[in-house]
Amino acid sequence: MRKAGTQRQSSFSPRAAWLAVYRLAYQRLLRPILFRSAPEQAHERMIRLLALLDRLPLAPSLLSALRHLSAADHPVTVAGVSLPAPILLAAGFVKGQGFASEAEALAAVASGVNIIPGWKSMPRLVGALEMGSFTRWPRLGNTGRVMWRDPATRSSQNRIGLKNPGARAAARFLGQRRRDLPPVFGINIAVSPGVDDVEQERREVLEAVRFFLDEGLRPAWFTLNISCPNTEDDPGAHQTESRARLLCSAVTAILGQIPLWVKLSPNLDVEQYCRLLAVFQETGVRAVIATNTLPAPAPGDSGLTAGLAGGGLRGDALRVVRCLAEEKQRQRYDVEIIGCGGVESGETFHDMIDAGAQAVQYWTGLIYRGPLLAALIQQEAEH
Numbered sequence: 328m329r330k331a332g333t334q335r336q337s338s339f340s341p342r343a344a345w346l347a348v349y350r351l352a353y354q355r356l357l358r359p360i361l362f363r364s365a366p367e368q369a370h371e372r373m374i375r376l377l378a379l380l381d382r383l384p385l386a387p388s389l390l391s392a393l394r395h396l397s398a399a400d401h402p403v404t405v406a407g408v409s410l411p412a413p414i415l416l417a418a419g420f421v422k423g424q425g426f427a428s429e430a431e432a433l434a435a436v437a438s439g440v441n442i443i444p445g446w447k448s449m450p451r452l453v454g455a456l457e458m459g460s461f462t463r464w465p466r467l468g469n470t471g472r473v474m475w476r477d478p479a480t481r482s483s484q485n486r487i488g489l490k491n492p493g494a495r496a497a498a499r500f501l502g503q504r505r506r507d508l509p510p511v512f513g514i515n516i517a518v519s520p521g522v523d524d525v526e527q528e529r530r531e532v533l534e535a536v537r538f539f540l541d542e543g544l545r546p547a548w549f550t551l552n553i554s555c556p557n558t559e560d561d562p563g564a565h566q567t568e569s570r571a572r573l574l575c576s577a578v579t580a581i582l583g584q585i586p587l588w589v590k591l592s593p594n595l596d597v598e599q600y601c602r603l604l605a606v607f608q609e610t611g612v613r614a615v616i617a618t619n620t621l622p623a624p625a626p627g628d629s630g631l632t633a634g635l636a637g638g639g640l641r642g643d644a645l646r647v648v649r650c651l652a653e654e655k656q657r658q659r660y661d662v663e664i665i666g667c668g669g670v671e672s673g674e675t676f677h678d679m680i681d682a683g684a685q686a687v688q689y690w691t692g693l694i695y696r697g698p699l700l701a702a703l704i705q706q707e708a709e710h
């Protein structure tokens with residue numbers, strides 16, 4: 328990536344030529360086709376395509392080749408993890424199907440159903456990513472309209488509601504496919520929505536993490552998502568000092584050498600971010616992901632709340648990264664910061680890094696710039 332004082336490199340190379348073709352093809356051809364469908368349908372179609380790619384024997388090698396054609400690795404170590412590049416696909420894309428019960432989800436795993444579409448193909452295509460969120464128990468997610476896009480601000484909104492197969496089935500599924508898992512991936516565990524009892528919350532998070540460890544899985548990191556806005560919960564209630572201390576100390580104690588990252592909301596007050604950062608430092612959390620989506624009225628239905636992401640979130644996410652980075656520097660903490668919110672270009676990547684992030688995550692940018700977004704960001708960031 329760009330370093331201060333680095334000369335601008337010549338932009339002609341086979342890689343640059345290929346990315347120029349890809350950029351044009353996605354913008355002029357694929358995106359208009361995708362945008363003819365409602366966001367949910369376009370997303371479902373992508374997920375079905377990924378499930379197909381997961382099955383095709385040659386797909387992983389072809390997708391890896393495509394990734395290597397599009398971007399060279401740019402290895403960095405962030406928050407205890409050696410990453411091929413400081414640009415990761417955020418949680419919520421490779422997250423699995425929803426189920427009504429654990430028995431149903433486990434039966435699907437036993438009968439060979441691909442309950443986490445993209446688990447094999449997506450990491451080959453995009454590099455490092457975070458799978459999940461997974462909750463202790465499966466969830467069907469919300470019904471009705473759950474996704475929106477706003478091309479004018481390059482934003483998305485969703486109220487998917489933590490649809491997922493549950494941690495036990497997800498762990499069993501991935502455990503059975505251990506040999507085909509990518510070298511670097513994270514597992515995102517969300518606190519159980521609707522659970523007020525602090526002790527039950529702690530127990531369920533620990534059970535969820537243990538399912539993965541007991542299946543012999545050793546992800547490069549775990550993320551604890553205490554900030555999902557799209558459930559019946561008030562995410563702010565989970566992001567208190569005392570709850571964070573209880574959860575983080577319990578999880579780091581069972582993770583051993585595996586780093587723990589924590590994902591926060593974009594709408595806490597400055598003092599709260601400072602208090603939480605102190606707790607993360609104290610409990611051995613290695614990174615904060617700043618941020619999750621911002622609760623906002625759903626377009627056309629102000630009675631519903633849907634998490635805002637992309638361009639509409641960028642300003643808030645940047646403010647949080649800056650606030651955390653200043654506090655980290657003031658207190659000489661070593662918790663690292665992963666910027667997430669509206670990163671979709673070299674410029675927005677540098678904005679996050681300049682604000683104090685050590686790496687970034689993205690989701691909504693995929694909608695507007697397609698699956699090779701990380702390669703585009705990397706190329707633009709280098710020039």
Ligand SMILES: Cc1cc2nc3c(=O)[nH]c(=O)nc-3n(C[C@H](O)[C@H](O)[C@H](O)COP(=O)(O)O)c2cc1C
Nearest residue numbers: 417418419459460485619636637668669689690691
């Ligand atoms: C459709 C959708 C589903 C998401 N699901 C999850 C999730 O399950 N867990 C999570 O931690 N974040 C989830 N997110 C939040 C993203 O990981 C990310 O924090 C947020 O979208 C901001 O990044 P962006 O502006 O690049 O989209 C989801 C986002 C979207 C758009």
